[in-house]
Amino acid sequence: MxxxxxxxxxxxxxxxxxxxxxxxxxxxxxxxxxxxxxxxxxxxxxxxxxxxxxxxxxxxxxxxxxxxxxxxxxxxxxxxxxxxxxxxxxxxxxxxxxxxxxxxxxxxxxxxxxxxxxxxxxxxxxxxxxxxxxxxxxxxxxxxxxxxxxxxxxxxxxxxxxxxxxxxxxxxxxxxxxxxxxxxxxxxxxxxxxxxxxxxxxxxxxxxxxxxxxxxxxxxxxxxTAKTEKTAPANPPKQDKKLAIALAHDEAFNFSYAANIDAMEQLGTVTRFSPVHDKTIPAADLLWLPGGYPELFARQLAENTTMQQSINEFIEQGKMVIAECGGMMYLGKEIIDENGKREKMCGVFNISTSFENKKLHLGYRQINRDDFKLKGHEFHYSNLIQHEPSSINIEVKNARGIPVEMPVLISKNCWASYMHIYLGEEGKLEQFLAKNFGEDWQKKSALTDQKKEQI
CATH class of the missing domain: 3.40.50.300 (P-loop containing nucleotide triphosphate hydrolases)
Known part of the structure; x- marks a missing residue:
């Protein structure tokens, strides 16, 4: 009833x-x-x-x-x-x-x-x-x-x-x-x-x-538990920026915060695709690879070479990429399972991810880069090996303000980390794009503003 x-x-x-x-x-x-x-x-x-x-x-x-x-x-x-x-x-x-x-x-x-x-x-x-x-x-x-x-x-x-x-x-x-x-x-x-x-x-x-x-x-x-009142806040104004975002979403990559997706949709269109099953990524300005269980589908990801080629071509064009946890693992050279079996990944970063000596990494994380603060959560059992430290000055702390080790990789117009980032607050995604992709984000914003003026 x-x-x-x-x-x-x-x-x-x-x-x-x-x-x-x-x-x-x-x-x-x-x-x-x-x-x-x-x-x-x-x-x-x-x-x-x-x-x-x-x-x-x-x-x-x-x-x-x-x-x-x-x-x-x-x-x-x-x-x-x-x-x-x-x-x-x-x-x-x-x-x-x-x-x-x-x-x-x-x-x-x-x-x-x-x-x-x-x-x-x-x-x-x-x-x-x-x-x-x-x-x-x-x-x-x-x-x-x-x-x-x-x-x-x-x-x-x-x-x-x-x-x-x-x-x-x-x-x-x-x-x-x-x-x-x-x-x-x-x-x-x-x-x-x-x-x-x-x-x-x-x-x-x-x-x-x-x-x-x-x-x-x-x-x-x-x-x-009856609720006596409901105060609906005003919806944020729809941005007139038609950013095309390709979001990985399948059985291997599916750890996305709903508020992050809302923030993406405020900036443009979000097209979901599957790194496991599709051959290429859809046309996009920004590629977002969230976390998930890529290790369970490492063989399928390794065999889908056309998708790996498509991602590498996207990056070679200088377009923006965000990779969280499993997404970062996918952009590395290889994933190594508990038994030492290796599966080749995209090879964008000179890193390998190993489950041979599993160790729990868990907790809230805050990344400080100059005056920009980014919050999120780290939760994984794999270890990053053969990685080069970021050349950018970045500080990572836990919820108590204690420094922790968590590599953040920023190069080739890609941002990658083990952290699942939260960008659901109004304006936070735009701040993140401006801070990490600078001129490319500004150019994209300028282009959309020009289109608006022409209309």
Missing amino acids: KSNKTSAFLIAAPKSNSGKTMISLALMKTLVNRGITVQPFKCGPDYIDPMYHTKIAGRTSYNLDSWMASEEHVRSVFEKNIPSSGVAVVEGVMGLFDGAQKDKGSSANIARLLNIPVILVVDAASMAYSAAPLLFGFKNFDENIALAGVIFNKVSGESHYRFLKEAAEDAGVESLGYLPRDERLLVKSRHLGLLLPNENNQELFTTAAELVAKHIDIDRLLEL
Whole structure:
């Protein structure tokens, strides 16, 4: 049954691996099954969870990250995208108060910023009445957080749930139901997180939605999280710059922030293409190679020599290229897998990427180049070998301002790094292009301005 009201809430947990993603997706699926419009969001820099959100909700999921972007931008993205009638579901990150520095950038930070209630997911697999002090602490730690209710996960049955419900009542937190322990709800993952949506069995979300509909009070959830007002910010004026952007998007390259794509579309047209399957890149002024899993498709990428030739010709023409993480790996000489097998890549940069001695590189990153600051996130297991340091003075720091090693390659009109950059804020992409591509971006801007004057 469709609703004429708007609800908004954030799904959080005391810690990671409590079941936030499963319950978020199951709730989205249940609401969609009711004919309710669902607008998903994801706290933090994750790029895989939003793919699942988008597939289930049928609406693009946006990242809400108060470390990578300003609070004004986060509010704007949220208010601009929530439906006039429907439900905004925000999936949290890590534990409720876990942020880059204390709770900066945490789910709690986002909940306060957006003034939306929190639904806490508690893994109750080995818990009963001890849930009471846990819930009491989360309810009372921060008076600016509205803990609207709790959903228990991995509950063994109705008897177990009665203990948990009593604990919640004594803590002053309303229990909205539970998701039972069920082996059918296992979500497969790999080293960067969940498997991609097309790799996981979608039936598990149908099963989860059926269990949610049976064991969770959806009507009460919507009642507790009803949103009384929606202040839609003004959309930024459409730029009259017809920049042609070729964006790699396939099973090997698909880690793109939705707000980045919005920013691209403000500057012109975005054409998606596949380095795995297509023979050449589409006509473009800017080539954008995002992150993904190129190592899983290294053989196909190596065999597609016409695409590699097309990219090299594009670069030889002096056109602009942005390559993030997997995109940078693709522009190197080769990718080396865990067993030492080598696959030839584009050879634009004199680098090789190896998975032989995998090491986790994880965290927020800020790149400082003169007066220009660029924020993003690094998350990979591969190592860069045989690389030459950049000749440009660049400083890289983590969220705490501590210098870290992360090569940034700038040459041949290409910008490449392991960092997944966030350029969703208004004007940020233009600033980035002007700083890194200087005359080429200015020439392109001048040409479009001339066309505008002629019209």
